[in-house]
Amino acid sequence: MSIAESSPVMSMSAVTNELARGFNHNYYQPLHIAILKGDWESAKSFLDADPSAWTSKITTLAMTPVHVAAVGAQWKILDKLMHHVPSQSLAELDSLGCTCLHYVAMGESIDSAKGLLAKNHSLTQITDFKGFTPLVYSVTSARCKEMAWYLAMNTVDERPACPFTGDAARQLVALLTAAGFHDITMYLVQRYPNLGTISDSTGSIILNVLSKKTSDFQSGNKLGILQRCIYHCVPVQLDHLPHGDLRDSYGQTNHHQSYSGSKLWNAIQTFVPSIKHLRDLKLRQVFSVRLVEHICSQASTMSNPQFWQSFVSKDILFNATSCGIVEILRICFRFFPDLVWTHDPNEGYIAQVAIRNRQEKVFGLICKMPVISKILILSVDESLNTTSHLAARSAHSQLLSVSGAAFKMQKELQWFKRVEKMDHPLHKEVRNQDGKTAWQLFKEEHETLLEESEKWIKDTSNSCTIVAALIATVVFAAVLTVPGGNNQDKGFPIFLPNNTFLVFAASVALALFSSMASLLMFLSILTARYAEEDFLKALPRRLILGQAWLFFAIVTTMIAFSAALSLLLYKRLKWVWIPIAIMACVPVALFAKLQVSLFGAMIISTYGSSIYHSQNLW
Structure with a gap:
């Protein structure tokens, strides 16, 4: 009895043992290895010496040469082999229940699949011992979508497979x-x-x-x-x-x-x-x-x-x-x-699941149904938790994409305030079965995050304060020691008539004023009280303004330095301002690249409507 005629319920080990009893492994091993290595010359010599080997089982798993070529992804050898074997031998199953097309389907050679079907168009309908066609194998591997498309269009719903x-x-x-x-x-x-x-x-x-x-x-x-x-x-x-x-x-x-x-x-x-x-x-x-x-x-x-x-x-x-x-x-x-009213005793309504999992877009969709959303949001679960209580829970997994602990805290506050606004005012004082109001639960759940937020914003402000102080010191000194010195008779700068000197003077003044403004902003952060509500608007706004002024101070400082250096060297090198300007842009661009994404995220988080995502229902 051939493998193709064997019962689908026959175990693989039983088939393997049956074949192994009369199988000469040492004899077929050179052919097996030659095909896997892609050595067509050696494989062809073996096959010419023993023509029966073209269709013989050459492995303990009852694989024929075309099986081995498909398993080894040796598509060129498979193409040569399939032209020398009869079409019915391509439908042979190995002890795993697969034809060679099953293995080709898991690869990326559509030409090989086309060649096999051109010789035997029924290969797409042959199933393995579990009833799976080559189409299922191609989808399982998910390596080549084009292969799945090709097999899907060449597989029909016919007996006995009916895929x-x-x-x-x-x-x-x-x-x-x-x-x-x-x-x-x-x-x-x-x-x-x-x-x-x-x-x-x-x-x-x-x-x-x-x-x-x-x-x-x-x-x-x-x-x-x-x-x-x-x-x-x-x-x-x-x-x-x-x-x-x-x-x-x-x-x-x-x-x-x-x-x-x-x-x-x-x-x-x-x-x-x-x-x-x-x-x-x-x-x-x-x-x-x-x-x-x-x-x-x-x-x-x-x-x-x-x-x-x-x-x-x-x-x-x-x-x-x-x-x-x-x-x-x-x-x-x-x-x-009516599915909007779907309820589960453990999960609650869909609105409550959305609030618990911080799914702002889903919440925005439900809010497009004003009456329904109001009814769902006003519901209280078996533990006497209102929707505000659900919003008060910490959601660490939803904050992984947010940079900075302070802005994670801001995100949590925005979400809580948004849900609390939709909830009934009386629910602010409702206590759950643990005897806690929604705000008390929020403070307890976010106690660790509050400490991390305070540390993060203090460390950031300290670092920026040092930079702002250094800039203020440098540009203040630059005013006293202008490039080229002063006229000893009148005390005016020597380069005063030069337009480049005016650029220097203006940029130094702007750098000093902006660095001082930045310094004051960061000092106000360092002296804040760090209550939960401060992270909603007050502290993020100060941090945004402080960083904006600091960036402006860095830019104007580089302009002042470039102008001063140009004044000193322009008589020797007329084009010196070009490399100076290019080099001055490097630290500015580097600072922008490193900080602009965080800065933009801070602005959107603080001034944008990042929490409420309005959705169209119809």
Whole structure:
């Protein structure tokens, strides 16, 4: 009995032992090693000497030469081998239950897959002992999306495998979604609608996986300014789709224009690889939203309300809320408005889960439903905790992206004040079962963070104070000892008529005034009381102003130094101001590079609306 005819339930060890009893390992070892090493000359010599070896089992795992070439990713040798073996031998299973296409599917050689299917088109339908087709293997490895696309378009739902309607379909959609191949999932769901409604005890499999993949949605990614600009410019195109209605359904009707734009961006991303990353990210995020919309639309047509209530389960909603995936919630609320009332005895309502997990965008979405949000926010849990109590809890995991302990404290205060403003005024005095009000709980939870914030802002202010004092000292001395000296008869500076001297004088004055202003700001921070409320506005504003004045003082000091040096050397070297100006820009640029991101974050955090993210529901 051949391996292909053996029972799927036969264990691998049993098959291996059966083969090993009559298997001459030493005889086939040279061929095995030659193929793995890519040594075609040695492999060809062995095969010419023993023609039966082209289709023989040459390993203890019952692998033929084409299996070995596929496992070793020796694509050139595989191409040569497949032209010398009959098409039916390509369908042979090894003791792991795999054809050579199963192993090719886990690699990146689409040409090898095309060559195998050209010789035996039924290879995509052959399953391993667990019922998995090569398509499942390609998605499992997630190494080559193009391979998954190719196999998805060349695999059909036929017996005995039935990969899209059989038992393996559940595993396929879970793996596709987990791999982030949402465009392929969308393609298959449109061809086989049953894939969109596959569910288990936790609800929709696709929605359940997506509700945990924050990075697959735009709300879960924080891009820089330049990255956002590129993100909005790059196209979303599926070059793998066939022409016709399916391509039109993806909004890609103008194929010529789409193809031309795709070639242009392909050329650009060849020279700038980071653009490809942004393009793939946008493709994944766009199709994740389309996939959720399609699935919810499909589920909403079901007449049984119990179906979609279990299909879009509370596990899915609470996962999406905890991860801050506002796109899933928006679409679910759009198709099933009653889901906003979803409640769990342990977690509470969705609004409470959002507050507990510091998901500002989800909170902003719920606030778009004024009456509903007010009812949900006014609710009290079994421990007598109001929503203000939930907001008072410390959320260390949500503060990892915030620089500086003082601004972490500010972020926590902003969140607490925002929720407290939405809560009922009487809830300020409500005590939970531990006998604490929301503010008392906040102070207790953030006691350690308050100490860290005080230390951080003091250390920062001390360092900046030293720099500001040094600048003030230097520029004050520069006024007394002007470049070139003074006229001994009248006491006027010798270079007074020179315009460059006016630049020097003005920059020295500005440097002195700005450094003194910075010094006073940092001194006011050092003498503050450091209460919790001070970190909300007062201390951050002083730190921002102090650093702004200090940066201005550094710039004007470098201008003053450059002007003075130019005055002293211009008669010897007329062009001396050029290298001086360039060198003066170096420390200024270095300081800006190191501090501008933190400075911008401080301004946004203090003066911007960084806590409340208004969201459109419809």
